[in-house]
Amino acid sequence: MKGFSMRRFSVLPLALMLILAAWICPVIARGAAEKANEGNSKESANESVGGDAEGTGKMTVPDNFVLIKGGSFLMGSPESEAWRGADEKQHRVTVNDFYLARYELTQTEYQEITGQNPSSFSGQNLPVENVSWLAAITYCNARSEKEGLEPVYAIDGQTVTWNRAANGYRLPTEAEWEYACRAGTATPFYVVNSISVEDANYYGHYPYGIEDNYFSQEKLEIKPGQYRETTLPVGSFKPNKFGLFDAHGNVSEWVWDYYGEYDLEANIDPVGPTSGSLRAYRGGGWNDFAKNLRSAYRGSAPPNQGLFNVGIRLARNVAPAGGVVGAPPAIGRGQMDNKAGKVLVAFFSWSGNTRGLASAIQRQTGAELFEIKTIKAYSGDYNLVLEEARQEQKSSALPKLVDSSLNLDLYDTILLGYPNWWASIPRPIASFLKSGDFSGKKIIPFCSHGGGRLGQSVSDIAKLAPKAILGESLSVYYSGDSSLTKAIEGWLAKNGLKKK
Ligand SMILES: Cc1cc2nc3c(=O)[nH]c(=O)nc-3n(C[C@H](O)[C@H](O)[C@H](O)COP(=O)(O)O)c2cc1C
8 A cells, every 4th residue: 555655746737748748848859959060069079189298299089078277266155045945155156268068978989898788778979977076077088098108097995086287087076067067057957947858858747946935926937847757868958058968967977076165266177176975966966956957056975875866077187287186085984984883774755655664674674663753743734734734835944843862972873864845855854863963874765756756855865874884775655565575685785785
């Protein structure tokens, strides 16, 4: 029995609109998009440009790279931007010229170099995804070597340093990425104020601002559209003004920087914090609400984890820059491989589905079970709880939890369960994560959802508990189906947890 499944999270009256949207808004063919971009082709091409590391005065760049002319811009979002995060503090940044790939890296390109394809969707022209930050860095070096370029990164386990003078392939910095995505705009998206499913591949049922207009949608600039539930061939939509395709949507893209607070004083070609446990990714993916596609939105994940909506966009230097950047991650290798130790299953559930998952997990692990409860109960009415949850999320509320005798110090691993609420965690999970010290503990998320899988919940957990070690997460559609026991078994095994 699915406790909640009779009340799907989708909005039924929208069905007609969605069908219409699907009918009148076919994805623009890649060919057409390339044509639209012809004006920029002079800037890319196999042109020779000065400033290569060897000093030959020539650097051949693949013809699907764009020369991004440097400049100064406001990185982050203004306080007036709806659904901005506190981590998007606006500050002026200048970036120098660099090259950036027009397209997200395809599965063909990834496979040609590595012989592997980790992607969860399969198709030669689809972007590679499910590739960790470390795998992305490794790919960059391998491709540089194959093409006779100087590899940019020195990789020693989890420790990666970046030689900024090297001329090989690399990831863009967070600042380069945002500068290139904005392409001169200061609005939430490069398509200005809102983004439709004709502009980008995302969870189209939830356009920008739907959260504030869920029950009366006439104010929405963009109405709900198709949710394609898959990646699309790269370049399926019109490019931005710099000639870049899919900077919003399809897959998010790893950037070099550790995830952390912006250094508001680092204004010229910033490279992010000097240490951390998470790496940033940008742009939003096929599975994200529009709010998480915004030019300023920042995702974060552990460097050793692949995600089905995060891929790669390559960058190259125009001129060598000075210095070597990088430091060991704040969490050492030993900790990353830590043993499960004593395990707790902690969960929050509104309508019972997550509670059911937690019990099933408890039965397989024999771990202790702990329910996260708020002092003030949520409404039992679906429409009202949607509104309560929206308001809490918007204000980053930390609802008070019922006092418990739980002693977190006793546990090494916390299997943390919750329903997906508005593409993130219910705020009681934030209260729980703020209630104790999770440093060095392993948090393994599991989530019950109505179609949005994990949303950005794992990134949000990572931000709330940056010193915890994040395990591989599990998402289950409502209360799951007959394959649930096997799915839990596989997930536990992936996380190195034994059945009792
Ligand atoms: C306030 C609220 C917000 C929700 N937001 C989402 C969402 O963004 N994406 C999604 O897939 N499902 C969403 N759902 C559906 C729930 O994730 C889903 O019904 C889940 O199974 C509920 O788990 P529970 O029974 O443990 O509360 C939402 C449900 C509620 C009540």
